[in-house]
Amino acid sequence: MALTPQDALPPTPPSDTPAIMSNTRTPAYVAPPAATAHKHIWVITGPAGCGKTSVAEYLHQTFSFPYLEGDTFHTPANVEKMAAGHPLTDADRWDWLIQLRQQSLLALSQPLGPSGVIITCSALKRKYRDVLRIAHYHDPTIKVHFIFLHASEALLMDRVRARQNHYMKDYMVRSQFESLETPTEEERDVLSVDAGGTSGEVQRLALGVVEGVLRGDAAGS
Template sequence: MSTPHVVVVMGVAGTGKTTIGPLLADALGVPYAEGDDFHPPANIAKMSAGTPLDDRDRWPWLDAIGAWAHDRAGLGGVVSSSALKRGYRDRLRVAAPDAVFLHLTGDRELIERRMSERKGHFMPTQLLDSQFATLQSLGADETGVAIDVSGTPEDITARAVAALRGLDS
């Protein structure tokens, strides 16, 4: 990308947002913010108990991510956020109109396996079905790209950088 954008790395739990986000930020030379760090403690407790978040839970979280993205406007940055619904991405775009979305996609079996191998994460695998049920892929009018998460983190990051740079072409 020729101009510094904020890239929101999105997708269901287990797609690698926390792994790819920092690698992407390093490749682009911009800071990274972990979207999970913006969750209030009540959200983490709810998810840890196996209860999906509802929109009332997500609004303050999305607003906090949006505020970070707004502060990075013109400077660039990478932040992770599931951003599963169009309405969530719209809310982020209100705060950061130039945000670009990187949708990490993949086979459910692969994602579930990766989730089950994670250590110390609050999101249990039993919430994966609710994540897929909520997911709305990027619309044709949304600035962003979708990247498959098969392969190594380095391969995924390289494909993401190439696809994001292609947005300016």
């Protein structure tokens, strides 16, 4: 699907759009301050059950970056569709992806605003990731990074089965793997993290890749 000029216009968010999460707890780790050359959008991606929320909350508390929980921006129709066991189509996701991009830009544009923002979004297909990448063209000082959490389908299926009161059902993991376009080497903004370990292990791996990017940016690389 080709992008149109209308993509540059932020959609009107629903009245119940949640506020960006703020840091309310003392982080387990406090990152050293560093003057980075860019602002950064960190998109935590991967199929259901890979630990996107856990990693995002950990990075949010570590760096005090605003956190946009992608699922909360779905329309009620999308949530109802998923709860009924029907996968979303590209058309269902399009406005949602644009809104996530625009809300990220808004968070970074605030006076004395943060140097980064965190999003959770499965971004299973390259064209979905491309919609979020457009943020860089709106503001060249912004870099978009995808932290791709990957694990086996069997493991993620078990994790989703263990969830309580969540609209994502275990059989939808199969659908997500069928839709997944694993990032290629051409997508240099994708940082792969093995999500097969414990929650703490995955969090620390993700922290390491974020710190590496920030150190390189502060050094001017």
